[in-house]
Amino acid sequence: MFKLLDGSQTLGRGRTFWSCFLVVLAAALIYPVFADSYDVGNFSYFLIWIFMALGLCLMWGYGGMLSFGQTLFFGISGYAYGVLAINMGGGSATIAALVLSIVIAMIAAGILGYFMIWGGINGIFFGIVTLSATLVLAFFLGQTAGPEWHIGPARLNGYNGMKGMDPLAIGDFYIEGSALYYFMVALIVIVYLALRMLVNSRIGNVIVATRENPQRAEMLGYDVRKYQLLTFTIGSGLAGLSGALYTSWGQFITPSSIGLPAAAMPIVWVAFSGRSDLTATLVGSFLLLFGFQTITVYSQQAALVLMGALLLATVMLAPQGFVLGVGKLVADRWTGRRRRGASQALADASRLQPDET
C-alpha cells in the first residue's frame, strides 16, 4: 500500500518529499491558530475547488481526456445538494445529501461518458461535447426563474440561483469556521493520497497506457473504454464533490458557476500547474486560487483577464505547466551531481509525457 503512494506515475518520492509533505500539512493544521476566522473561512472557500482540479488532472493528465465541462458535474452536484438538503432537512441529513449529490454527478458522468467513449469520441470532440452539455445546463438553469420550477420546496430561481439549504452538519453541530477548514484539509489529504495510490496501481498504469496509445493498450487485452469511463466518472465525481461543498459552504448556487468563464477555470489551474502530475496540480491550483481570490477582491473581470492571459502564456511558453517545470528544476538541483543518474531517469520519464493526447 505504501509502495503505491511512492510509485512511478507520481513525481516526488522518498524521504525528502514526504518530509516536505508533512511540513506543509503541519503548517496547514496550525494555520487557524494564528489566522483570524475571516481568513480561515476564505481559505476553506478556495480549498473547495482543489477537488475539481485534481479530478481534471486525473482525467486529462493521466487519462488523456480533456473535459471542458467539469463545471457541468460541479453544477449537477451543487444543485443536487441544494435540492436534497432542502428536502431532507438539516442536521446529519446534509452529509447524506453531500454523498448522494456526488453519486448523482457520477451517474450523470457515467451516462454522458458511456455515449462519448463508446461512441469513440476523441480528444478535441470530447471537450466540445462536455462543454456543450455544460453550456446547455447553464442555459437551462438560467430559465428556471418561475415558481413552477421547483423540486419539493426547493425553488431553482433561474439566474438568481437557489438558496436556503442548510450547511453541512453532524447532528446539531454545524461544520463551519475552522471545523470546516479542518474538514476540507482532511478531505484533500484523503483524496490526494487516494489518487496517488490509484494512479500508481495497476489500474493507473492501464490508464496511462491508454493515454499513450489506446490501440496498444487494446492489443494488450485491456478494454480501454472501461478504464476511460472509470477515469471520467472518478474525475467528475471529484468535480461533484467540489460542487456540493460549494453549495453547502455558501448556502447558494447560481447558473453562473457553471457557465463559460467558470468552465474555463479548472482548465487554467491544471494547465498552469502541470497536468501530468497530481502534486504539481495540487500546489499550482492552490497558488492560483489564492492569487485569484486576492485579485477578485479588486475586480472579478480583471482577474478573469489575467486567467486568460495565464492560460495563453502557459501553452505558449511552458506547455507542460509552470509548477511542474519549476518543480523539476528544483528536484534536479536538489539531487545534484551525486545522483545525476536518477535525475537523468526523471528527465527521461518526463520526456515520455505526451505533447499531445
Place this chain on the structure above:
Amino acid sequence: MSAELFSVFYQFADVFAFLILSAAGLAIVFGMMGVINMAHGEFIMCGAYVTVGLVKLGVPLAIAQALAAVTAGLIGVAVEYLVVRRFYKRPLDSLLATWGLSLIVTQSMLLIVGSSITGIGTPEGSFAIGGYTFSTYRLVLFACAVAVLIGLYVTFMKTRFGMMARATMQNAAMARALGARTGRIYAISFGIGAGLAGLCGALYAPTMTLIPTMGATFVVESFVTVVVGGANVLLGTAPAAVFLAIIRMALNASYGQIIGQIGMLFAVILIIRVLPEGISSVLVRRGR
C-alpha cells in the same frame, strides 16, 4: 394550407440560417487546419459590435455588416499570425490558447465597454401569407446562409486558392514541396473563418442585445453542428444543419426554446454514438 407549409419552412429556415452562419467559420478553421477555435464566439461578438458602432456613426446597415465581417477577418489573420500559427502540430494546445484569448477578450470588453450597449433594432419589414405575418429580415438571413454555402463551394472547389488550400489540407508538407505557400494559405483560411464568424455577428446584431459574452449564445450551436457534421464543411456542416434544424424546429414549435436546445444536445449525443466521425464521414465514404 400553403400558409402553414410556408410557416414550417420559415421556422426551419430561421434555425438553419442560425446554425449555418454560426458554424461555417468554425467548420472551415477546423476542417482546414484541425484547429478548434474557442475564440469563435468572440469573432462573432466583434462582428456585432463593429456593425452596431458603424450604424450609429451613420453607415448604412448592409455596408456596416460587410465592413464588420472584413474587420473580423483581418483580426483573424492577425490572431493566426501571433498565436494560432505556433500550434498546428499541437491541436489541443491551440484550443487552450484560443480559449485563453476568448477569456481575455470577453472580460476586457466587459471592463472597457460595460455590460451592454443599446442595439439598433431589426430592420423593419414584414409580409403576410394567409393569417401569418413574417419578418423579412429572417428570410434575408436564410438567403445569406445559402449564399455563404455557395460562396464556400465556389471558393474551395473552383478557385486556384481553393485547390491549394485543399492540397494543404491533405498534406501540408507535400503541398509546400510543390510550391504552395502553406503559411499564407493557413493565415487566409483562418481569416476566412474569422470573417464568417464576424459576418454571423454582423447579421444577427440587429436582432439581439449586445453584450460582451454574447459569443456564448452561438458557441453551443456552432460546436454542435460541427461535431455532428464532421470535418468536411460542405458535406458535413450543411447536412448537419439541415438535420439539427428539423429537430430543433419541431421541438421549439411544440415545447419551447429550452427543450429545443436540450433536445438538440441529446440528439447530438445519440448521433455521435452512432456516427463518431460525423455525417461527413458517411457521405465521403459513399462518394468514394
